[in-house]
Amino acid sequence: MATKREKWGLILFLALYIPLFLLIFQPFGVNNYDPTHSIRWEFFIAAIGFGLVNGVSMWLYEFVIAPRLFTKRTRAIFIIRMVLELLLLSFTTYLFYNVLGNFHDWNWPSFFGFVRDVGLSGLIPLGLVFLYFNYKRTRSSYEALLNKSKFNRRRHDLVRITSDNGKENLVIASKGLLFIEAQDNYVAVYHIENDRVKKSLLRTTMKRLENLLTDQSIVRCHRSYMVNMGKVEKVSGPTHQLKIHLEHIEKPIPVSKTYVPVLEEGLTAHHS
Numbered sequence: 001m002a003t004k005r006e007k008w009g010l011i012l013f014l015a016l017y018i019p020l021f022l023l024i025f026q027p028f029g030v031n032n033y034d035p036t037h038s039i040r041w042e043f044f045i046a047a048i049g050f051g052l053v054n055g056v057s058m059w060l061y062e063f064v065i066a067p068r069l070f071t072k073r074t075r076a077i078f079i080i081r082m083v084l085e086l087l088l089l090s091f092t093t094y095l096f097y098n099v100l101g102n103f104h105d106w107n108w109p110s111f112f113g114f115v116r117d118v119g120l121s122g123l124i125p126l127g128l129v130f131l132y133f134n135y136k137r138t139r140s141s142y143e144a145l146l147n148k149s150k151f152n153r154r155r156h157d158l159v160r161i162t163s164d165n166g167k168e169n170l171v172i173a174s175k176g177l178l179f180i181e182a183q184d185n186y187v188a189v190y191h192i193e194n195d196r197v198k199k200s201l202l203r204t205t206m207k208r209l210e211n212l213l214t215d216q217s218i219v220r221c222h223r224s225y226m227v228n229m230g231k232v233e234k235v236s237g238p239t240h241q242l243k244i245h246l247e248h249i250e251k252p253i254p255v256s257k258t259y260v261p262v263l264e265e266g267l268t269a270h271h272s
Helices: 004-025 041-069 075-100 108-147 149-153 206-212 257-271
Strands: 158-162 169-173 177-183 186-193 196-202 218-222 225-228 232-236 243-246
Touching: 004 041, 004 108, 041 075, 075 108, 158 206, 169 186, 177 206, 206 225, 218 257, 225 243, 232 257
Parallel strands: none
Antiparallel strands: 158 169, 177 186, 177 225, 186 196, 218 225, 232 243
């Protein structure tokens, strides 16, 4: 909640979420457990009123109260800030509910019940908003990291592999990539991380990776395998049963006859 855009996003989301929540789920006994209950215009207008009233109170809290109360940003302060926000939502809802009902339920037990029910219900929209903001911020930081000048200078030394939906990304140094293996609807990328062999799974196909990875050092050698020519220690076996031996990998990688010319070309290009 560091920018005006994020604050307005939270306020507008809650202002829409609250009336929709009331109209769809009709919580807190608003239908008096009547299975024949139908949504009347009075209830529809009241639900919108709850959204507007809470939206105004959230605006007051986020733009006026919170900046004066919380000048530091720590995890403890964030929790306190959210607890107060939920208490404000509970009180605003309780007050507007009694204004509509001529203060027929104006007592402490009812108030504490509202604090419990509205507070717990408010965790849902707050959680959704913060997860979304965190996703956007993380994605922006990730993209900014890729665009830093030190990465641009070394872009030819990096291998970027993305999933089919584009939500999963694996960026590793080309010298750290060992091989890629097809596993059903996924590919397993074996690479070196902290001097150990690590396996990362992404949902994509070998055919897509073959078109995506244009680096000549990464070569398709089998229907299920792509290897990094820079990690080849030796190639053994007859032409129809060639095996590739890679650094850090005990199990040899098979080579299909179809890909023998491609492999030879890749080895020649790498060592030339």
